[in-house]
Amino acid sequence: AIDPIARLFAYAPASWGNLSFAQYVLQFSAYELFPSKSLDGALLPFFIFLLSLSWLYAELWIIPARAWWLQQSTKKGQPSKARRLAALPPLLSALLLVIALPYKYWPAARTPALVRVADECVDLRLDWRIAGDDTRAVINPSLLLVPQADGAPAQLVRAARAHAISETISMGLSYYWEAEDETVADVTEIHTQWSSDMLLSTEPTDAATFLAGWDDVGAWGLSGSGAMPPARFTPSLRTNSSWHGLCETPPLYVSSNRTLMRKSVTGAEDPKLLAVGDMRVSPPGERWLISFSSLPPVELDGECEHAVTQMYAVARGESATTAAATAATTAVPTFTSAAAAAAAAAAAAAADEAAVADEAAVARTESVTIQPTADAGAIAAASVGVGTRLDCGERHRPEKNWIAFTHEGQLFYVYSIFPHVIVQARATDGACATWHEYTDASFAPFSQLVRDGYQLHGSATAIQYSNDTYLALMHSIGPGGAYTTFAYKFQREPPFRVRA
Helix, strand or coil, X not given: CCCXXXXXXXXXXXXXXXXXXXXXXXXXXXXXXXXXXXXXXXXXXHHHHHHHHHHHHHHHHHHHHHHHHHHCCCCCCCCCHHHHHHXXXXXXXXXXXXXXXXXXXXXXXXXXXXXXXXXXXXXXXXCCCECCCCCCEEEEEEEEEECCCCCCCEEEEEEEEEEEEEEEEXXXXXXXXXXXXXXXXXXXXXXXXXXXXEEEEEEEECCCCCCCCCCCHHHHCCCCCCCECECCEECCCCCCCCCCCECCCCCEXXXXXXXXXEEEECCCEEEEEEECCCCCCXXXXXXXXXXXXXXXXXXXXXXXXXXXXXXXXXXXXXXXXXXXXXXXXCEEXXXXXXXXXXXXXXXXXXXXXXXXXXXXXXXXXXEEECCCCECHHHHXXXXXXXXXXXXXXXXXXXXXXXXXXXXXXXXXXXXXXXCEEEEEECCCCCCEXXXXXXXXXXXXXXXXXXXXXXXXXXXXXXXXXXXXXXXXXXXXXXXXXXXXXXXXXXXXXXXXXXXX
């Protein structure tokens, strides 16, 4: 007896077979080309899109290729059909290799070096390279012009991130699965490593041509004159070690196929330069700092359990211990780091309640010296910088993409885009003034983006745009994964409300 399913498909047109095969071949390519990566509510449009591509593929390739193949003869002295068929994959591989070579070994061929978007807007590729034979990509650039005293040439400061991704697969391992309290054998481990380092360089430049005019963008000199060495800074003055040996995020174990997914990062990420105060004062070149994100170094005790990315700042190494003696002073409300607050609380517990109350009252009203300065030139030359965790966020959730800016000589960060949350921090010890926090959720366009499913994150350092506004960059991640960068403005005075 004939199978009823086979009998049913026997009535299907022969063209359905071509269409079915084309769908099988093109399904992943169609998904990559489809405008939305999320198929929620878009499943039917996606299948219509896939069906259309499959029909074109069948008509333009499958049917003509089959007809050509059937017409081929196997005359004496000519290659057989089997040999001809076997030759197709190598020929196709060679063709794809020829197409891919320019993109792999000549990256400059991918996009033009300069795209003039508008009269006063350009997209410029920076020719930044890493010192030595390091072949990692240079990403996340940051620039700062530092005026110097006594007519000396201004200093161009460049910071960036060296980045490369590698993957290793190990099989036949044993893994203790904490969720089920059992040791699983024959586990496959996939370890993805992000090789990351902060790059930093300083060099003299002509301040008169820096970002001057739009006719000769090449004269801006933004690419510098040399390769960039890795920055040298330490997580602790006790050891003076480099910023490596970072904690790992918890691995992901997939029990269905006994696969363990690990990810490790070797160094700091996403450095951002920031001018602090009036950089024309003496001593010159010492009033700027670097903010960056990173997993915590292992040597910082107690931070590796459930490790997540945190925000840090690098100030001049000497400023960690001698800021009060070497820097100008600005009176601000007292605030302290989490560690210092815990120590103070322990000491207060041993005192009587009246003394504790008096101490708390003094702490709320006293003015102290705050000087978030840094000398990144010294950081690049010697291990004197200290990376200090900024204690404004949560230790057990990822913290990154804060937007740094200064107000009246003090360091502030846009902690959240929407609601627009501003916090004040001190770079020398990472302390945050929790009562100097401003929150604003009144900007309707941001509210609409969030309601539409967009995630809003910070980006580059904010700068003064006019007498009453700052200009900052942010980026959004849409429901389909699309990444878009925006510029926005916010008030120059507290509560720093978003303007446009």
